[in-house]
Each structure stands twice: as C-alpha cells, then as structure tokens.
Amino acid sequence: MSLHRISLTVNHFPEQVDVPANMTLLQMLREKLALTGTKNGCAAGECGACTVMMNGEPINSCMVLAVECDGAELLTVEGLARDRQLDPVQQALIDTGGVQCGFCTPGMLISARGLLNRNPHPTENEIREALAGNLCRCTGYFRIIEGVRKAAEMQSGAK
Ligand code: FES
Numbered sequence: 764m765s766l767h768r769i770s771l772t773v774n775h776f777p778e779q780v781d782v783p784a785n786m787t788l789l790q791m792l793r794e795k796l797a798l799t800g801t802k803n804g805c806a807a808g809e810c811g812a813c814t815v816m817m818n819g820e821p822i823n824s825c826m827v828l829a830v831e832c833d834g835a836e837l838l839t840v841e842g843l844a845r846d847r848q849l850d851p852v853q854q855a856l857i858d859t860g861g862v863q864c865g866f867c868t869p870g871m872l873i874s875a876r877g878l879l880n881r882n883p884h885p886t887e888n889e890i891r892e893a894l895a896g897n898l899c900r901c902t903g904y905f906r907i908i909e910g911v912r913k914a915a916e917m918q919s920g921a922k
C-alpha cells in the first residue's frame with residue numbers, strides 16, 4: 764500500500780510521518796511515533812482508552828485515520844507534563860488514588876484536561892458527563908471523579 768506523508772504537531776513538536784491510507788491515528792501514535800501511553804482497549808470507539816486531544820478536543824484515536832490528521836495539533840498523555848511539572852489532572856489523580864491498573868488513565872487524563880480547558884469549574888455531573896466515554900475496568904470511578912474535582916481546585920489556586 765502506498766504511503767502518504769502528513770505533517771502535524773504532536774505534543775508541541777512538529778512531526779512528519781509516512782502513513783498507509785488505512786492506518787488509524789492510534790496505530791500511528793503507537794507504531795510510528797512510539798507514543799505507547801495511548802492505549803488500545805477496544806479499537807471500536809467504545810472504551811475511551813485511546814483518547815487523545817486533536818485540535819483541542821478529546822477524540823477516540825482508534826476512530827480517526829492518520830491521514831485525516833495532516834495539519835492537526837495533537838496532544839497525548841506524554842505531552843501533558845510541561846517543564847518537568849505534572850499537569851494538575853495528573854497530580855490530582857495520584858493524590859486521590861485515582862489510578863489502579865492504569866490502563867484507562869491516559870484517556871481519562873486527556874478527557875479531564877479537555878473538560879477543564881473548556882470549563883475550569885465543572886460540577887460533579889459535568890465531570891461524570893465528560894468522562895462518560897472513558898471506561899475503567901477497575902471501576903475506580905469515585906476516586907477518578909474526585910481527582911478531576913481536585914485538579915479543578917488546584918488549577919484555580921484553591922487550597
Ligand atoms: S480503543 Fe478507541 S475507544 Fe476503545
């Protein structure tokens with residue numbers, strides 16, 4: 764199969780990648796860019812484990828073709844921390860014990876970051892809605908929701 768060259772920004776850095784027409788964004792991240800933090804849970808748009816930010820919006824990377832990402836700006840879990848400083852959603856999930864096996868965590872973190880970017884002070888219901896597409900097979904939802912609530916407080920400077 765012929766390859767298509769795409770140019771995009773991944774985790775704040777420009778990249779050029781040659782991809783087959785049928786390669787998903789999830790496959791490209793994991794197989795071409797070695798960004799294996801993004802997980803493959805169902806490959807069918809059901810579990811949210813593959814969630815990444817595309818042009819500022821959380822999306823299921825298993826449902827997007829890599830060629831569709833030409834010119835896009837992508838953020839994966841590997842790009843959340845900046846200047847050796849964890850993103851508040853990362854720190855808060857650690858603090859609240861919201862990580863068990865960790866398989867859902869990268870997708871949860873990206874969905875949570877997307878929520879807090881568009882709504883810095885979400886209600887519990889808004890947090891639940893934003894994470895509704897992210898399944899946790901360890902079922903640690905309470906602590907994850909608590910973590911996102913704490914992240915909102917941390918980034919607004921509340922104690
Ligand atoms: S791996 Fe993409 S939604 Fe499950």
Ligand code: FES
Nearest residue numbers: 864867899900901
């Ligand atoms: S922490 Fe195990 S799947 Fe969520």
